[in-house]
Amino acid sequence: MNEVDIILTCGFSSKFKDIAYINDNFTCPVCKSHEISLDECLNMKRNKLVLLQKSVQTKMDGFSERTKNSQLYKNNIEYHMDKCYEKLKHEIDVRRKEVKLIINQKIDDYYFKLYYDVYLIKSIKLKEFEQTFDKIKSLEKEIKNFKIEDNAKINDQIEMNRDLRNKIVGGIDLVENLEEIIKEPYYGLQKNNGNIMVIDVADLFGELYLRKKINTILYKNNLEIDDFKRSEATIQFVIYDFDKLKNQNQTSKTCILRNLEWSILAKEITENNEKNYLEFYLCCNSKGELKELSVNVDIELRFLHRYHQNKDFIENFKQLFSIDLTTWRYRNFLTTKKLMNSLGGYFDEKYKYITLQACLKVDILD
Numbered sequence: 001m002n003e004v005d006i007i008l009t010c011g012f013s014s015k016f017k018d019i020a021y022i023n024d025n026f027t028c029p030v031c032k033s034h035e036i037s038l039d040e041c042l043n044m045k046r047n048k049l050v051l052l053q054k055s056v057q058t059k060m061d062g063f064s065e066r067t068k069n070s071q072l073y074k075n076n077i078e079y080h081m082d083k084c085y086e087k088l089k090h091e092i093d094v095r096r097k098e099v100k101l102i103i104n105q106k107i108d109d110y111y112f113k114l115y116y117d118v119y120l121i122k123s124i125k126l127k128e129f130e131q132t133f134d135k136i137k138s139l140e141k142e143i144k145n146f147k148i149e150d151n152a153k154i155n156d157q158i159e160m161n162r163d164l165r166n167k168i169v170g171g172i173d174l175v176e177n178l179e180e181i182i183k184e185p186y187y188g189l190q191k192n193n194g195n196i197m198v199i200d201v202a203d204l205f206g207e208l209y210l211r212k213k214i215n216t217i218l219y220k221n222n223l224e225i226d227d228f229k230r231s232e233a234t235i236q237f238v239i240y241d242f243d244k245l246k247n248q249n250q251t252s253k254t255c256i257l258r259n260l261e262w263s264i265l266a267k268e269i270t271e272n273n274e275k276n277y278l279e280f281y282l283c284c285n286s287k288g289e290l291k292e293l294s295v296n297v298d299i300e301l302r303f304l305h306r307y308h309q310n311k312d313f314i315e316n317f318k319q320l321f322s323i324d325l326t327t328w329r330y331r332n333f334l335t336t337k338k339l340m341n342s343l344g345g346y347f348d349e350k351y352k353y354i355t356l357q358a359c360l361k362v363d364i365l366d
Helices: 038-042 045-075 077-084 086-099 104-144 154-183 201-205
Strands: 005-007 013-015 025-027 035-037 187-189 208-210 215-219 232-240 255-257 260-270 276-284 295-303 313-321 327-335 353-364
Touching: 005 038, 005 045, 035 038, 038 045, 045 077, 045 104, 045 154, 077 086, 077 104, 077 154, 086 104, 086 187, 086 201, 104 154, 104 187, 104 201, 104 208, 232 255, 232 260, 255 353, 260 353, 276 295, 276 353, 295 327, 313 327
Parallel strands: none
Antiparallel strands: 005 013, 025 035, 187 208, 215 232, 232 353, 255 260, 260 276, 276 327, 295 313, 295 353
């Protein structure tokens, strides 16, 4: 996108990267004798078209690469399915050993029942994989056969490119869903309540439960998804197995704000006082673009309360990003032990998760 040639309102041309990070009007980079309106320049139909065409090509490249990966999964689907559910089966094994001394025979019976349940779940997901894969191949063929007439009117070309891009975005969503089926089981193993007098095997052993998929990007406005002028978004994701977070990094999805890629990372650390804390990292993954930029980011970090929104734990910050600082670190002053306190309302004791949000507002400094 950065190397796309943009026609200026005065007739000269400029690279997209030379004007993309400007907030409003700018001096003509060629003749330097007059001011140019950024909005007016980018609203020119020719510029809209070339940027849209570049966006289509970029997404097409990403879609093609992901369809290749999906074919690799298809070629060895049983292996990937088994690997996906390996951790869940391992948890079942460990739980079995913990409770076997209590009710040996019943534990074995329920253990094999759970294995059968996992088999059924895997079979369902295998069918879902096959159906999604067929949709992808059909859409891939439709996209390849999509024709845009060069001699069509420019408005028609714009609409046709938008239609093509929407098909590609739909295809990318299908491939992402396909990858989620393979990479992570949709179910977890619920932990028992610790009451050793319970004789109900299901309660003692723990049941399979459906994990909520909350790893999303919430955009504030209705700009097109790759509009480089977008400046605000909320990253939200759930950390499961929060009680086992130590030495594990949890990373959110990425979002694009002001043509820069952002994500957050969370992990547990141990301080010298031997207490464990939760650390946040806000990462700008577009290091190349930061070479000549200074970017101010307003950050609102939240632990979402499970029952009352007005009890969310909130911290607000401002941070300047540049080529010398592409990752910002924040250590919450609450220990993970306090976060997991049942009275706090942030930690789900039954399913072992907390929900995090990072609300970002990005402003490129002149």
